[in-house]
Amino acid sequence: MAATDYKFEGWLGYDADSANGNMRWGEFEPKVWEETDVDIKISHCGICGSDLHTLRSGWGATLYPCCVGHEIVGRVVRVGNQVTHLKLGDRVGVGAQADSCQGRLGDCEACASGMENYCPKRRVDTYNSKHLNGSKSYGGYATYYRGPAHFVIKIPDAIPSHEAAPMLCAGVTTYTPLRFHGAGPGKKVGVIGLGGLGHFAVMWAKALGSDSVTVVSRSSSKKADAMKLGATDFIATGEEPNWEKKHASTLDIIISTVSNSDMPLMKYLSLLRLDGTFVQVGAPDDGLPTIGQFPLIMKRLKITGSMIGSPGDIREMLQLAVEKGVRPWVEVVPMREANRGIVEMERGVPRYRFALANEVEGQGKL
Numbered sequence: 001m002a003a004t005d006y007k008f009e010g011w012l013g014y015d016a017d018s019a020n021g022n023m024r025w026g027e028f029e030p031k032v033w034e035e036t037d038v039d040i041k042i043s044h045c046g047i048c049g050s051d052l053h054t055l056r057s058g059w060g061a062t063l064y065p066c067c068v069g070h071e072i073v074g075r076v077v078r079v080g081n082q083v084t085h086l087k088l089g090d091r092v093g094v095g096a097q098a099d100s101c102q103g104r105l106g107d108c109e110a111c112a113s114g115m116e117n118y119c120p121k122r123r124v125d126t127y128n129s130k131h132l133n134g135s136k137s138y139g140g141y142a143t144y145y146r147g148p149a150h151f152v153i154k155i156p157d158a159i160p161s162h163e164a165a166p167m168l169c170a171g172v173t174t175y176t177p178l179r180f181h182g183a184g185p186g187k188k189v190g191v192i193g194l195g196g197l198g199h200f201a202v203m204w205a206k207a208l209g210s211d212s213v214t215v216v217s218r219s220s221s222k223k224a225d226a227m228k229l230g231a232t233d234f235i236a237t238g239e240e241p242n243w244e245k246k247h248a249s250t251l252d253i254i255i256s257t258v259s260n261s262d263m264p265l266m267k268y269l270s271l272l273r274l275d276g277t278f279v280q281v282g283a284p285d286d287g288l289p290t291i292g293q294f295p296l297i298m299k300r301l302k303i304t305g306s307m308i309g310s311p312g313d314i315r316e317m318l319q320l321a322v323e324k325g326v327r328p329w330v331e332v333v334p335m336r337e338a339n340r341g342i343v344e345m346e347r348g349v350p351r352y353r354f355a356l357a358n359e360v361e362g363q364g365k366l
Contacts, residue, residue, distance in 0.1 A: 006041070006077070010067040010142025011338045018066075019055035019346070021339040023141070028067060030146040031135040038086055038149045039078035040094070045140035046071030046166040047333075047345050047354040049196065049259060050096065050283075054128050055342070058285035063128050069140030069356070070096040070126035071165040073155060083149040091155045095168035096308045098137050098147045099124035105132075114312045116151075141338050141356060153314050158322045162332050166196065166353040167321065171328065172309030174201035174255055175317040177279040180306070181253050184209045190254040190271055192216045194226055197257035197281060199329060199352040204317075205255075206230035207324035214251060216268070225351065229329075237264070244270045249299075253277050259284040269295045269303075277302045332357045 008030045011023040018024075031037065051068035053059050072094040076086055086092065100119035102111045110118040117123070124131055126147070127139030137147070155164045174197050183189050189205040191198050194215050205213045206229075214233040215226040223234045235243050244267035251271045256263070259282040266289075269278060276299065280288065295301055309317065320326065333341045335356045345354055 006144055008144050012065040012067050013055045014065050016056045019052050021343040023339055028138050030138060031131050032133055035080035035082045036148055037080045037146055038076050038083060038152055040074040040092060040145045041077045042072055042074040042140055042142060042145055043358055044073045044161045044165045045069040045356045047341050048169050052342060052346055066128050067138040067142055068127050071168045072140035072145050073161045073165045086149055086152060092152045093155050093164055093168045094126060094145060094147060094152055095172060095314060096126055098126045098151055099131060114310055116310045117308050151311055153311060156318055156322050162330050162355040163328050165355045166328055166330060170196045171200045172314050172317050173197060173281050175204045176309040176313050177255060177306035178204050178208060181277050183253055186211060187252045188212045190214045190216055190251040192256040192268060193258040194222045196353045199229055201255045202229040202231050203326045207320055207326055247271055249273045256280045256282060258282045261286045263289060265289045266292050269301060272301055274299050280305045328353055330355050
């Protein structure tokens with residue numbers, strides 16, 4: 001299929017009000033083609049909280065018009081002549097990163113070490129960013145995607161497309177810090193917030209063999225879900241008096257998925273044991289609360305963060321999902337209803353992830 005046989009069309013945000021369900025369908029100009037690229041006909045794209053932050057310019061000025069979506073799954077329909085690991089028809093995925101310098105701007109220790117997601121020179125996001133050739137990047141709330149093949153990953157046959165999509169951002173965002181900080185036998189893991197990211201964190205901690213998984217949430221409304229996902233304990237902070245004292249020094253690793261600047265951070269830190277690690281992966285628009293020094297000093301705690309995952313991390317995660325039967329809880333929403341999807345995502349409706357689906361050819365139009 002030649003490039004001129006199809007159009008790049010998608011849901012475009014033109015201003016901050018687009019985050020309120022006011023994206024408009026339209027055509028856009030994709031990345032200028034290079035022989036290291038592939039084109040993907042999109043079948044599914046997950047809805048991520050990052051999409052909402054970007055649409056409303058919550059993390060900085062957005063490059064409007066913007067087509068969000070960085071949990072993309074589909075079939076390869078065009079392959080550059082310098083691409084060797086992909087072929088026409090392959091079912092593939094793209095996560096939150098579209099490119100990095102990969103040594104093209106001089107030596108880069110991160111890229112050379114397979115940590116492209118930490119490239120300090122040129123990390124290109126899948127949308128709302130600029131490619132090294134100057135082209136603007138557009139995401140997956142669309143019919144087609146074009147981007148560098150290095151960041152395009154084959155999806156294992158055992159994983160359905162609508163389940164693979166949210167793994168490409170929400171999944172790897174929680175998998176990578178758990179693996180890096182040693183989640184597994186002998187470790188007790190805490191997960192703050194049971195949403196799109198949190199439900200993955202519970203499943204990954206269990207799949208990695210952690211001794212126990214404790215979910216921390218404001219109410220007990222999601223306790224039954226947490227237990228079905230593999231949690232062994234549940235703390236409802238709004239219902240259990242003195243919860244931070246009752247559960248003090250019980251966890252080795254905490255993954256915080258919440259994007260809330262008034263979270264009770266110091267109480268969360270009290271849950272950690274000596275040499276415990278608190279990993280923040282949620283990114284509130286207005287930053288984190290003030291941190292007191294004494295819990296850090298008295299228990300030698302570490303507060304850190306984690307940034308999505310590299311192509312290698314994604315492949316490793318997908319393989320673990322196949323081996324351990326990790327199945328995210330995903331509701332499919334027609335691509336034509338993307339505006340409804342983002343509004344309901346903001347309201348916390350999905351349990352626990354939405355994936356937009358393009359309609360099958362001949363079965364209707366967007």
